[in-house]
Amino acid sequence: MTKKWLIKHQIPQTTKNRQEAIIDILLNNRNLKTKSLQKEFFQDINPHDLTPKEIGIDPKQLKVALTRLKKAKLNDEKIIIYGDYDTDGVTSTAIMWETLNYLGFAVLPFLPHREKHGYGIKSKSIDDAVKELGKPKLMITVDNGIVAFEGAKHCQDLGIDLIICDHHEAIPNSNKFPENKNLKKFPDCLATIHTTQTAGAGVAYFFAKEILNFFQPDENHNKFLNQLVELAAIGVVADIVPLIGSSRQIVKYGLKLLPKTTRPGLKALLAEAEIDPAKPLTTYHIGFILAPRLNASGRLEHSIDSLRLLCTRKQERAIELAFHLGQTNRQRQELTNDNLQPIIDSISKQKPLPKIIVTSSNNYNPGVIGLIAGKLTENFARPSIAIAIMDGFAKGSVRSVSSVNIIEILRQFENEFLELGGHPMAAGFSIATENIENITQLLQNYAQKNINEKILIPTLEAETELEFNDFSLDLYQEIEKFAPFGMGNPKPIFVTKNLNLQAIYPLGKSGQHIKLVIQPTTRNSQLITNVETLYFNAPDKVKQLTPQSKIDLVYQIDLNEWNWMKKLQLLIKDIAIT
Numbered sequence: 001m002t003k004k005w006l007i008k009h010q011i012p013q014t015t016k017n018r019q020e021a022i023i024d025i026l027l028n029n030r031n032l033k034t035k036s037l038q039k040e041f042f043q044d045i046n047p048h049d050l051t052p053k054e055i056g057i058d059p060k061q062l063k064v065a066l067t068r069l070k071k072a073k074l075n076d077e078k079i080i081i082y083g084d085y086d087t088d089g090v091t092s093t094a095i096m097w098e099t100l101n102y103l104g105f106a107v108l109p110f111l112p113h114r115e116k117h118g119y120g121i122k123s124k125s126i127d128d129a130v131k132e133l134g135k136p137k138l139m140i141t142v143d144n145g146i147v148a149f150e151g152a153k154h155c156q157d158l159g160i161d162l163i164i165c166d167h168h169e170a171i172p173n174s175n176k177f178p179e180n181k182n183l184k185k186f187p188d189c190l191a192t193i194h195t196t197q198t199a200g201a202g203v204a205y206f207f208a209k210e211i212l213n214f215f216q217p218d219e220n221h222n223k224f225l226n227q228l229v230e231l232a233a234i235g236v237v238a239d240i241v242p243l244i245g246s247s248r249q250i251v252k253y254g255l256k257l258l259p260k261t262t263r264p265g266l267k268a269l270l271a272e273a274e275i276d277p278a279k280p281l282t283t284y285h286i287g288f289i290l291a292p293r294l295n296a297s298g299r300l301e302h303s304i305d306s307l308r309l310l311c312t313r314k315q316e317r318a319i320e321l322a323f324h325l326g327q328t329n330r331q332r333q334e335l336t337n338d339n340l341q342p343i344i345d346s347i348s349k350q351k352p353l354p355k356i357i358v359t360s361s362n363n364y365n366p367g368v369i370g371l372i373a374g375k376l377t378e379n380f381a382r383p384s385i386a387i388a389i390m391d392g393f394a395k396g397s398v399r400s401v402s403s404v405n406i407i408e409i410l411r412q413f414e415n416e417f418l419e420l421g422g423h424p425m426a427a428g429f430s431i432a433t434e435n436i437e438n439i440t441q442l443l444q445n446y447a448q449k450n451i452n453e454k455i456l457i458p459t460l461e462a463e464t465e466l467e468f469n470d471f472s473l474d475l476y477q478e479i480e481k482f483a484p485f486g487m488g489n490p491k492p493i494f495v496t497k498n499l500n501l502q503a504i505y506p507l508g509k510s511g512q513h514i515k516l517v518i519q520p521t522t523r524n525s526q527l528i529t530n531v532e533t534l535y536f537n538a539p540d541k542v543k544q545l546t547p548q549s550k551i552d553l554v555y556q557i558d559l560n561e562w563n564w565m566k567k568l569q570l571l572i573k574d575i576a577i578t
Helices: 017-027 035-044 057-072 088-104 123-133 148-157 200-215 222-238 243-261 264-272 284-298 304-312 315-346 367-380 406-416 433-450 473-480
Strands: 004-007 078-082 106-110 139-141 161-166 191-195 355-360 384-389 392-398 418-421 427-430 459-462 494-506 513-520 533-534 550-562 564-576
Touching: 017 473, 057 139, 057 161, 057 191, 057 284, 078 088, 088 139, 088 200, 088 222, 088 284, 088 304, 088 433, 123 148, 139 200, 148 161, 161 418, 191 200, 191 304, 200 222, 200 243, 222 243, 222 284, 222 494, 243 264, 243 284, 264 284, 264 304, 264 315, 284 304, 284 315, 304 315, 315 355, 315 367, 355 367, 355 433, 367 384, 367 392, 384 433, 392 406, 392 433, 406 418, 406 427, 406 433, 427 433, 473 550, 473 564, 533 550
Parallel strands: 004 459, 078 106, 078 139, 139 161, 161 191, 355 384, 533 564
Antiparallel strands: 384 392, 392 427, 418 427, 494 513, 494 550, 513 533, 550 564
16 A cells, blocks of 8 residues: 655754754654753663653542551451453553552452453452452452442442552543533542553553652662563553653663563563573563563453563463463464464555545454554554454454544444444444444444545654754664654654665565665765665565665665664565666
8 A cells, every 4th residue: 555655853964063953853743842851761760760640640539548558457357359361461460469468458450351241340340359259348440440430339239449540541521522511531439540641551660659758658669660570661662652651751761670670470571582692682582582472361361361471470381371371462463363364465456545444343353453553554544443243242343544533433423332442543342233233334424534545544654854964873862762652753754765785685485575675876875885675574665676776765774683783674665666
């Protein structure tokens, strides 16, 4: 699919210090336009030193929660930590369970089952938690609960005190819905530990830190908190929240700690994933290697094995669990790929493409429909919905593009769903099976009338256009100061035009990857004479290139380290033959 290249800022021809201009553009593109914002962005702040108020947690709510925990400790009351089945939910659960267990509380974790319970705390899942673990006096949610009005009411009916610890968006209050004066912002519960400034694991970490300081105020908790930050960093990256503010500091600090982790589970997971702890870890390692393994059990089985892996203190058990998660992840990949290619082939034949893609089948595993929807959006650059048909009802997972607020669209037809939740880029729902065709028609008709085709053109946004002479190890090192990269702070992408292709080499078992050697068409480079580039899963048009072709590139600057040698390379995102 042809992609549109959007260059955000051009470097003026009269610029003398081009490297300084490039860095200024990166700062400007991230809205870091003042010295104070830049200082805050680049400084290293130990997350242990951040206060709840600084990250948006209400100190009054925190005080209520800590007072209730004090009562629970004095009376040796049973507490259940109610988590979620994704990586953010599992790491949040591990953080909260470990903290209370460390302090001597009678605490047990509960993770809902994706198919049996669905997302969030509900009457059925509360009943199942009580049946499995015994009735608690206190329940603490992590990474969920902020819209659990029905679940909170059920806790009240059972005589269970509830503390909600969450990062998701609350529903708008009644000021925005004057027709419903009884609408409340938060569910009725004992206390709400809530901020949208970080992921669920980040909120759990800051709550845990305050719990430690409340119950053992004079002790040095740095070693224990470091172990919690390792988990929080994984959860924050996995949940794709903006890596700014407290989230950036958690990830920055966590990436330094993870290679030296003493957790048997994380050591085993790093080994199973063949990640060398002697080399620096990046958000890529977490987001694309570690998190999918932790997610896999919740998609296909039950996320309890991921929790066991994170919390175990036995090396043999850790190795066993890491191996199992690796196998489950490979099974998840196969399931996704088996389902995906026939769907892509079928949709590709539709002319024109619908502005919202909807696919449904009773062959889809509910654990991978989010991945299918994500891949369809990635392939076709438009909102996509994958629906798994089950016994009597169906579950849908939705992924969108930045230009389309998908939850806003779905809420236009809220009465068609049994359950609905999400945010502008992703959503989930359940629906009566017989209603799938109707909702498909409604959504596609709405999209046809209200979504402009122009905003569905896949776009590659580049920071600026570089010249061949700009490539240098020094520039790479300056760019790396912006790390860790992620949502809100993407790894910079650049454009360079008017290049000569000097050589081309196929890589991989089937030649699916390509190495290109490029040089400027005008031989005026004083720094380097040619550069190697890599194009993973290159399209057919690239495989047809020949030496001396003239090309333009969209790419990221990377460093290839081999046998103590450091050499710049470009990772290609797109190519145009000129």
